Amino acid sequence: MFGLIGHLTSLEHAQSVADALGYPEYANQGLDFWCSAPPQIVDHFHVTSVTGQTIEGKYVESCFLPEMLMNRRIKAAIRKILNAMALAQKNSINITALGGFSSIIFEEFNLKDNKQVRNVSLEFDRFTTGNTHTAYVICRQVEQGSAKLGIDLSKATIAVCGATGDIGSGVCRWLDRNTNTQELLLIARNQERLKRLQDELGRGKIMGLEEALPEADVIVWVASMPKGVEINPETLKKPCLIIDGGYPKNLDTKIKHSDVHILKGGIVEHSLDIDWKIMEIVSMDIPSRQMFACFAEAILLEFEQWHTNFSWGRNQITVTKMEQIGTASVKHGFQPLLNW
Ligand code: NDP
Incomplete structure (x- = not known):
């Protein structure tokens, strides 16, 4: 059982x-x-x-x-x-x-x-x-969702919010190893842990949330936030794929924009x-x-x-x-x- x-x-x-x-x-x-x-x-x-x-x-x-x-x-x-x-x-x-x-x-x-x-x-x-399964499913959502939207990962920037977390670090490892993603943006609050992750991956730009989001073709939210944050869809790239893996949801905004696509992350x-x-x-x-x-x-x-x-x-x-x-x-x- x-x-x-x-x-x-x-x-x-x-x-x-x-x-x-x-x-x-x-x-x-x-x-x-x-x-x-x-x-x-x-x-x-x-x-x-x-x-x-x-x-x-x-x-x-x-x-x-x-x-x-x-x-x-x-x-x-x-x-x-x-x-x-x-x-x-x-x-x-x-x-x-x-x-x-x-x-x-x-x-x-x-x-x-x-x-x-x-x-x-x-x-x-x-x-x-x-x-482990959650991180796997989110990575497959990145790969399959991007393909569906015509986002070519070899030319794409992926921002991972909560990159140093358990799920976030697994996602970063997979994206680095199993995809040809052009750029990874690493977002979290603790700078020491971010630096450690960057050293482990040998890549990735450490950035603040506000500056990272407008640069991303794909945004993966896996931060442990007890309450979601609001973002303005006007500031995002078009098209943009957002995968919200948080529970409760990391996004507090109901984004209605034809070129911003939100997937419920980590759901099978x-x-x-x-x-x-x-x-x-x-x-x-x-x-x-x-x-x-x-x-x-x-x-x-x-x-x-x-x-x-x-x-x-x-x-x-x-x-x-x-x-x-x-x-x-x-x-x-x-x-x-x-x-x-
Ligand atoms: P962790 O606690 O291991 O990691 C959380 C990450 O979020 C850390 O990188 C942390 O870094 C970062 N973070 C927390 N608050 C903020 C903030 N305000 N701004 C930016 N970064 C922040 O969590 P998990 O990896 O275990 O889980 C992540 C999310 O996934 C949670 O919401 C959880 O509920 C959800 N989840 C979903 C599952 C599913 O099946 N769909 C399964 C399990 C979890 P720092 O503290 O340095 O900011």
């Missing part, structure tokens, strides 16, 4: 879907209430591969909300993630993906030092961040329907088939019986592992989302 630990994008989102999640009593409650709410298993489903194999999964709602980080409710945020992991393990789930901010909180606050959660001793090899579509309700709650366009690539990683690990923390730690994602999970992804019938 595989598991998915997820959370909602905001307090407003949580209040609006509390009923559908199965806890209507939370609908009128504020952040304090969500800070004390325990994790719950809210969905139980089956996934069938195009190979014919069927596996069983459970969805754990952690009740974490990004507002907990914005309001410095750090202890509550940590509690949410550890309790959700303990619940997954108690339910004998072999491999569970830490979706959205779950893995970011795990790393940022060193939760590997908090193995004991009441009577559960967490076994970290039962969990994966899902970031399965070839067969899945009997879950959870993807409707997180607003996928085709909820029976679309999902976050990190969740799909747990599904792939269960299909392949690779019961190991395939993606773990920070900045460990290699092109070889991206290719390995990518091969499994294609084999079992997943495709990167390509509709804008």
